[in-house]
Amino acid sequence: MAHIVEDARRTATGPLVLHGLSVEGVNQCVHCGLCLASCPTFAELGTEMDSPRGRIFLIKALAEGRTALTDTTVQHLSLCLDCRACETVCPAGVPYGRLIEAAKAEIEHARPGSPARRLFRWLNFGLLLGRPWALRLAATALRLYQVSGLQALVRRSRLVRLLPGTLPAWEALLPSLPPRHERAPLPSYVMAEGARRARVALLTGCVQSVVFGAHNRATARVLAKNGCDVIVPEGQGCCGALNAHGGDHARALEMSRRTIETFEAARADAVIVNTSGCGAHMKGYGALLDGDPAWAERARRFAASVQDLSEFLAKAPLVPPLSPVALRVTYHDPCHVVHGQKIRKEPRQLLAQIPGLSVVDLVESDWCCGSAGIYNLTQPEMAGRLLERKIRHVLETGAEAVVTANPGCILQIQAGLRARGAEVQVLHLVELLDRAYGRPAERGP
Ligand code: SF4
Ligand code: SF4
Structure with a gap:
């Protein structure tokens, strides 16, 4: 509570901020309610505070120091999916995604939780997402857990129910880890086939590269078939999207700078992304680094070069021949x-x-x-x-x-x-x- 009031005092005459991030966009909301019908949590619960309009009200009140982060406030804000369906229908252009990310960063700052929760978050956001070697090691261990039959045994014995916190949910959602060859890094260069259309750089992602390496390989092949020289920059890591959505703002900034630096060196016409959360986040680097004079312009330029795979491919008819898929x-x-x-x-x-x-x-x-x-x-x-x-x-x-x-x-x-x-x-x-x-x-x- 104390730091919220402190924040409010600091910004009483200036722009509205939460955890140092601008939430000025709350003032664009005209309370029309057009977003309510598109909000999944409002559709399920029917409560105003679980709607975009209600959450914008809460974020504004927090930024102005008129309310504190109570358990109830945190629950309403944490229930938001950050799906941004409300942005699509909002006639006033409220940048809702940026508002909820600022609110989540504020929640993490003010209520970091028990030492066990903090350790768990560091393991995920700091170690696994921050260091590709750690993610690869974890993938190998998980693959062993699965192919050795231990996972089946744990599930059959229902031992998993005895795990603390959200660990049972994590175990239930563990993806089936592919064999080693599918998790191997892509070649750093894949040559275009036929007439050359562009030189593109491919984001291989963090979780994507170990769980769905086959999708990355398929992406490189399809791009090459469509006349692209594909560069896969070495040393690329996580783009920071999961950290930003999870309220881990400091690491999200760090990862965005590293991603920009790595991809700039590829000198590509476009940066291609085949995972939606990463693409949306990287297109927002300009706004994310806006307050950093050393990076703002670079971030804007980089963000403008990011394209979703479908967005890029749909700019021209697919290069034939395409065989039937029944x-x-x-x-x-x-x-x-x-x-x-x-x-x-x-x-x-x-x-x-x-x-x-x-x-x-x-x-x-x-x-x-x-x-x-x-x-x-x-x-x-x-x-x-x-x-x-x-x-x-x-x-x-x-x-x-x-x-x-x-x-x-x-x-x-x-x-x-x-x-x-x-x-x-x-x-x-x-x-x-x-x-x-x-x-x-x-x-x-
Ligand atoms: S549609 Fe936009 S302006 Fe209308 S209530 Fe929702 S967020 Fe506010
Ligand atoms: S981001 Fe999604 S869940 Fe959150 S308020 Fe908007 S529509 Fe609702």
Whole structure:
């Protein structure tokens, strides 16, 4: 409480800030309520404080020192998915994503929790996401845990229920780690095929590179087929998106500077990203580093070069030949593609170019599946409700596969389908494109 009042005093005549981040955008809200119908937590709970308008009110009151971070306030703000569906419909252009990230950073600063929680956060945000070697080591250990049969034993014996805190939820969502060759780094250069269109740099990501290395390989192949020289900058790490969404602002800044530096050296025409949260976050580097004179201009220039894979590929017709893929699919829009980057038609345009593919519409396709970074681990109850809603709609389509473009959504929807015993595959968009270019499926559902 004391530091909140202190913050408020410091900013009484200046711009509104939380944890040093501007929340001036709260003043753009005209309280029209048009965002309420698009907010998943409001739809589930029906309470004003679990709506965008209610949360903006809370953030403003916190920044002005009119309210404190009580358990109730923290709960309403923490329940926000940061899905940014409210931004898409807001007529006043409220930059809601930036507001909630500032609020979450303030919560982490003011209420860091028990030493065990702080250690757990450091292990994840500091060690695993901050150091690629640590993530690779953890992936090897997890792979051993899974292939040795220990995971099956733990699950059968229900020992996992005895784990403290959110660890049982973490265990339940552990992705199936691929073999070593799929986790190996990509070559640093993949040459364009045919007429050369561009020189692009590829973000291979942190979790993405160890869990979905096959998607990165497919991305490089599809880009090369479409006339791109693909540079995979060595030494790249996490872009900081998970840290920023989790309120770990200081490390998010550090990671953004390192990412900019690494990719600048590639001198590429565009930086291509195949994971939605990373793409949306990297496009926001300009705003993130705005207050740092040494980095602001570099960050703006870098952010302007970032493109989602579908956004880049949809700028021109896909280079033929594409073989038929006989599959009935439906498309789930990852929040940080459709709301964070306003990319809605491009993935559908690409799917429409694959011969033999049948695409059926998904009700509430742009509604969060409950994954939302690590939300499904920190807020398992609400995440479960939203996943149930998503799976219901997926099964209504009768599709054989759900196509999407984000590792978190893939894992979450896979878990939901598994729990229902449904035989529906979950694929990244680039896997389908890669198949159409003649590459067989690398992994099953
Ligand atoms: S739609 Fe925008 S202006 Fe209207 S209440 Fe929601 S955030 Fe405020
Ligand atoms: S980001 Fe999503 S969950 Fe949060 S207030 Fe906006 S619509 Fe609701």
